[in-house]
Amino acid sequence: MTNKVIIFSAPSGAGKSTIVNHLLKLREELEFSISATSRAPRGQEQHGVEYYFFTADDFRRMIAEEKFVEYEEVYKDRFYGTLKSQVEAQLEKNNILFDVDVKGGCSLKNYYGDRALFVFVQAPSVEELRNRLVGRGDTSPEEMEKRLAKAEYEMTYGNVSLT
Secondary structure (H helix, E strand, C coil): CCCCEEEEECCCCCCHHHHHHHHHHHCCCEEECCEEECCCCCCCCCECCCEEECCHHHHHHHHHCCCEEEEEEEECCEEEEEEHHHHHHHHCCCEEEEEECHHHHHHHHHHHHHHEEEEECCCCCHHHHHHHHHHHCCCCHHHHHHHHHHHHHHHHHHHCCCC
């Protein structure tokens, strides 16, 4: 049997991480796909646990070497992506859960086709996303405005079919 990829995608603050973490606790045959980023670790985040942390220059080099299934420069010098080697190794053992932004989710669905299930988590409103991000307490006002502007666009994907 071929293992599958299950992609949870939503704007920042919509609840996709909560859903993914709950599923991981319920089902041992599911494994989490750790994304790569060029941002600095927050709080107690560790390389290879929450993310793979790289410099923006390292990220650009790996893009040129085609090391990613998908990647995006979300903001200037702020990259996120999914490493091919990591996903392929995980797929040999288990089904994989992804927690990614909307553009990354669409790219993963296109890459894996019928092997992938794409789940879009619709946020109730931009104002509710703002409340959730404020409640986290880890986002600067400038970063929050960038995320909310992006979220407004991403919420339009709630009515799009990827089949």
